Amino acid sequence: MHGEVMRRPFVSLSLFGGLLAVPMFATAQIRLADVSHLSVATTETALAPVDPRLMGAGGQVEIIVRLADPSLAAAQAEDARKTGALMERARQREHLRALDARQNDFMNRVRNLGARELARVRKAHNAVALRVDAASIPVIASLPGVTAVRPVVNYELxxxxxxxxxxxxxxxxxxxxxxxxxxxxxxxxxxxxxxxxxxxxxxxxxxxxxxxxxxxxxxxxxxxxxxxxxxxxxxxxxxxxxxxxxxxxxxxxxxxxxxxxxxxxxxxxxxxxxxxxxxxxxxxxxxxxxxxxxxxxxxxxxxxxxxxxxxxxxxxxxxxxxxxxxxxxxxxxxxxxxxxxxxxxxxxxxxxxxxxxxxxxxxxxxxxxxxxxxxxxxxxxxxxxxxxAGQIPMIINSPASIAGSYPNTETLDWAPVNAAVTGDVVHVGRGCPGLDPYPEGVDLNGKIALIDRGACAVSLKIDRAAKAGAAGVLFGLVAPGDALKFSFGGGDTFVPTLVIIQSYASLIKANLGAPVNVTISPDNPIPLIGSMVxxxxxxxxxxxxxxxxxxxxxxxxxxxxxxxxxxxxxxxxxxxxxxxxxxxxxxxxxxxxxxxxxxxxxxxxxNADPEIYTSPALVPGVLAPITRIGAGEVRVDRALGARTLALGLHAGGALSFGFDTAAHDSLKLQFMLVKNLSHRHRSYRVETEFRYADDAASGAVTVWAPPVV
Ligand SMILES: [Ca+2]
Ligand SMILES: [Ca+2]
Ligand SMILES: [Ca+2]
Missing domain, CATH: 3.40.50.200 (Peptidase S8/S53 domain)
Known part of the structure; x- marks a missing residue:
């Protein structure tokens, strides 16, 4: 037994003393958890829908182009469902040949764009997989017979x-x-x-x-x-x-x-x-x-x-x-x-x-x-x-007085940092199309636009800056708090973008005379394995x-x-x-x-792994509080190998000592069940330890547990 349950009592008795002022209403409507990242391709243009993940892509990308003709399965699905009969083999082959000819026509067009064929499918799906320069995607989406353009799935994720x-x-x-x-x-x-x-x-x-x-x-x-x-x-x-x-x-x-x-x-x-x-x-x-x-x-x-x-x-x-x-x-x-x-x-x-x-x-x-x-x-x-997972920091190259790596950032799925960009920062203000004219004489060509949050969809602001020639975007928050993600709200042209916290944006604005040279790069992200989202x-x-x-x-x-x-x-x-x-x-x-x-x-x-950290990018080495991760990250193989189980009897599994004002001494006693799953006698030595050194040092809480069970 690891003994985690015993050596991780809920010791933050005083920490929550001031927090009962938290509003105690629950929202009236039960809601699904956030699915805003599941953005939907636009359909109101003559172009075939281009998956938003491809917008803002640069360089060579791998895509799947879906074509209009019914695949073999589709071609016979209706007949087969109504009549119970599949096409004869000869007709199936004929259909596949016809699809192949259309796919050849399509490939002849896109080869002129430098596209390389990766694969084609015709039976379950009528589509061609390509490696192509991202700049060609709008042209491909406008070709006759194209019904969708999406990225090839990255199986590492x-x-x-x-x-x-x-x-x-x-x-x-x-x-x-x-x-x-x-x-x-x-x-x-x-x-x-x-x-x-x-x-x-x-x-x-x-x-x-x-x-x-x-x-x-x-x-x-x-x-x-x-x-x-x-x-x-x-x-x-x-x-x-x-x-x-x-x-x-x-x-x-x-x-x-x-x-x-x-x-x-x-x-x-x-x-x-x-x-x-x-x-x-x-x-x-x-x-x-x-x-x-x-x-x-x-x-x-x-x-x-x-x-x-x-x-x-x-x-x-x-x-x-x-x-x-x-x-x-x-x-x-x-x-x-x-x-x-x-x-x-x-x-x-x-x-x-x-x-x-x-x-x-x-x-x-x-x-x-x-x-x-x-x-x-x-x-x-x-x-x-x-x-x-990895976090992409903002790198300030110059002036030397503020040069360094700034980790409190977020990326946007629809304007990904898929290539490194470096440039001088130009602050364009709030930058809403049709609402906020850019400052007089602004030239964004090859520059990194710094845009303030507010008033309209983030994606429309980035679209505008990209069309004005910006190589990258820093999206600056205008209120304190950690960087956050934004959902897609329209637009079709995107460049690598980082959302940065208010203090970073303010720092840049205060040094713009220098100028401020910044790099946004997908290389060498800060690894986030074993940490909270x-x-x-x-x-x-x-x-x-x-x-x-x-x-x-x-x-x-x-x-x-x-x-x-x-x-x-x-x-x-x-x-x-x-x-x-x-x-x-x-x-x-x-x-x-x-x-x-x-x-x-x-x-x-x-059997969960308790070594989970809050944020390797922002507070390296700081373990996540138990009130964020519970016992830790699930490890089902270890759980299946368990020979002994320990569970608290009061609070649904964990040993929770609840809230106390700490205005006076108090003693809390809880019981737990230790269950031997084997047929052998087992005994365990019980140790208690604090998750944070300052909790141990404060001496506010003393934990007693039987030394052996
Ligand atoms: Ca239904
Ligand atoms: Ca149905
Ligand atoms: Ca029943």
Whole structure:
């Protein structure tokens, strides 16, 4: 036993003394965690949609160009579905030859642009993969027959990264994959036609199941396409209209918004070709739709219906068929026990269902962590960085008086720093197109534009500066606080951009006479492995003063993108972290089908990695507070190897001593259960230590524990 639970008491008794003034209202509407990074390609121009991730790209890039003609699967899907007959082999070959000829025509055009063919596909998808100069993308998007231009997926950032990192690959190769375990995903539905759920993996298959618009009746009926071998049941408690209209029930929980599809894939995806695996690729999934198809909200009514449903999926009034694990990647900030969904979750846990919920994306603010994650028996999940993450600092080259590396920055997915740029800084003010004329005589050619936050979409400001010739952009905040991300709000021309904090912007402005020469470079980022994502919500829980979140996992896994057939995009926030833990729980349930949820939770918490840092870029070497990461980052392989478990008996797993005013001496006593899973006698020496040296030095808290158990 590592003894983490015993040597990490909640010792910050006085730290929270002044913090009860935190507003204790919860927002009225349950909301999905932030999905603003899931930007959508524009469609109002004559150009084919260009994925926003390609905007602002420079140099050689790898793209996939989707072509208009139906792929072989699409060409016969309609016939096959209506007649039950596939094309004859000769006709299939003829169709492939026709597609090949069109692809040849297309390639002849783009070779003139210097494009190099990487691959072409015609059966599940009609597309060509190219390596091309980014400057050619608008031309390619305007060619006849092109329907979409997207980046080639970078597999260094996908589940092949996060699944091994948390130990799940080792568990899978040892023979455990969640087979026989049923996991309910209460979310926006699941796109069960996607390749990563063993579906046909074509846009056409999705359209057969969902239709082509939210008003299409196909998304209310099963059409013989649902359930599937992977997504074995489900229900839609929301319909496609809410919150713009009434909730509506239907029997087809197919996803449109995309959130639930990502979550389900991270938990238990397994592609038909075997190349893509979630944490527990053998699980059976239930798609329980309680969140809007057209907004990021989840209905409080539908969520309760969903919780009823997961306890009795066959609706016969007998809950012996309750699911094994429930994932809720959603929440409401400042979660409290006076919450219907939290109560429903508590009842499910009591029945024996493992419930996993995201802690929230409301950042490092004490008590802000949301419900239902704040429910004692629920496993609350914080978000840590994926192993490959890195932070790009702003480098000031001159003047010498301020030269150096400035790490408090953020990058923007739609204006990525994909090449190094160096230049003198020109301050253009707020810079809103049509609202804020640039200062007289400004020349941005080859320069780095410093733009102030405010008044209009960040992307429109960057678009304007890029079109004026700027080589890069520093986007300066105008109020104190850490750097933050901004979502895409229009525009089509982008250059490498860093968001910088107010003090950096002020420093530059004060030295502009010099001039100030700056480099923005993707080379040598500060590694962020083993650290918090700044947006992950902090605990403790409001109602119980208990340790929440309780565990963490890397978010931002590359995972299934709804309605695309076989595409994947990065999915982050604690919404992406919770399913890593839900999948891990499923592996434990398979190994130990009789364990109550408290033991599953204890195994995960006892064996997590506590060496997680706050921010290697901003405060190197400072461990993250327990109220941000709980027991640490999940390691499911270690959890499965546990021979002894230790769990607190009062606060849902951890040993939490709660809040105290520290105005007088007080003594707090808590008990924990130590469970020997082996058939041998074991004894452990118990040691206590403080997480921070200044806590130990203050002498404010004395911890006693039995020396041996
Ligand atoms: Ca349908
Ligand atoms: Ca539906
Ligand atoms: Ca039943």
């Amino acid at each position: 996908d589940l092949a990264e996060t699944v091994p990192y948390i130990g799940a690959a080792a568990v899978q190769s040892a023979g455990l994959d969640g087979t026989g375990v049923r996991v309910a995903v209460i979310d926006s539905g699941i796109d069960y036609t996607h390749r990563n759920f063993g579906g046909p993996g074509t846009v056409e298959a999705y359209e057969d199941a969902y239709g082509v618009a939210t008003a299409d009746p196909l998304n209310t009926t099963r059409d013989g396409l649902f359930p599937t071998a992977k997504v074995i049941e489900g229900f839609d408690f929301v319909g496609e209209v809410w919150p713009d209209g009434d909730l509506a029930h239907d029997e087809d929980p197919i996803d449109f918004g995309g959130h639930g599809t990502h979550v389900a894939d991270i938990i238990g995806g397994r592609s038909s070709d075997g190349t893509h695996r979630g944490v527990a690729p053998g699980v059976s999934l239930l798609a329980v739709k309680a969140c809007s198809a057209v907004a990021t909200s989840c209905s409080g009514v539908a969520l309760l219906e969903a919780m009823d449903y997961v306890l009795d999926p066959n609706g016969d009034g007998d809950i012996s068929d309750a699911v094994d694990v429930v994932n809720l990647s959603l929440g409401s900030s400042y979660g409290q026990r006076e919450d219907d969904l939290s109560e429903a979750c508590a009842n499910a846990v009591r029945l024996g269902v493992v419930v996993v919920a995201s802690a929230g994306n409301a950042a490092d603010r004490p008590y802000i962590t949301g419900s239902p994650a704040s429910t004692p028996g629920v496993i609350s999940v914080a978000q840590t960085q994926v192993p490959s 700044s947006s992950s919500s902090r605990g403790p829980s409001y109602s119980e003063d208990a340790i929440k979140p309780e565990i963490s996992a890397p978010g931002a896994s590359l995972s299934a993108e709804v309605g695309t057939g076989d595409f994947e995009t990065a999915f982050g926030g604690t919404s992406g972290a919770a399913p890593m833990v839900a999948g891990s729980a499923a592996l434990l349930v398979q190994a130990h089908p009789h364990w109550p949820p408290a033991l599953v939770k204890a195994a995960l918490m006892n």
